[in-house]
């Protein structure tokens with residue numbers, strides 16, 4: 001397959017560096033590659049590489065984890081877009097994971113979309129420091145700086161980040177996008193109801209997970225954004241004082 005036309009991506013030649021690059025939006029063709037754009041706008045990090053990891057099409061939205069935030073255009077040629085971010089921290093101080101979604105429109109229930117899972121590698125600068133903590137003793141932390149920093153003793157590193165990009169699709173609906181949560185609560189015996197909820201997402205077409213809970217571990221929530229179909233369901237199994245099975249397909 002011709003990689004330059006893969007999945008509707010558009011190819012352009014950068015006006016600054018002359019290299020070919022891919023971009024994924026409709027409308028005015030992009031004139032500069034992501035690296036030259038970042039440099040020109042003196043952004044705090046420089047995109048080194050943007051890679052398409054997975055592509056799904058014909059996905060009908062059933063539920064989404066949060067509300068869209070409208071991001072107005074920054075430069076003359078930048079298009080406005082919509083963003084949704086969900087972090088495990090919304091379920092508790094002991095948390096893991098985040099899901100970032102970018103979209104050309106504020107998609108809602110019953111819209112049929114295509115989804116690109118992207119990985120972007122950024123160059124940033126860091127300074128390593130040690131810090132004393134009560135719990136873990138001496139730990140090494142990384143303080144981040146923009147690539148344009150005048151700070152001494154910083155080193156360049158590449159940090160990678162994943163995100164999802166939604167576009168409207170003309171394909172027939174073949175799968176569903178759902179957001180589901182599994183809440184577990186463990187109390188001391190005799191102090192109220194207790195239950196466990198386990199997420200089984202290995203059968204899903206794709207899934208992205210976040211987690212958050214109290215530091216004691218007695219109450220926690222797993223949030224799962226998943227692409228499912230009758231053959232590839234998401235199942236949440238509950239045991240304890242509240243029993244049952246939730247099936248999303």
Ligand SMILES: [Zn+2]
Pocket residue numbers: 014015016017018019032033034035036037
């Ligand atoms: Zn360039």
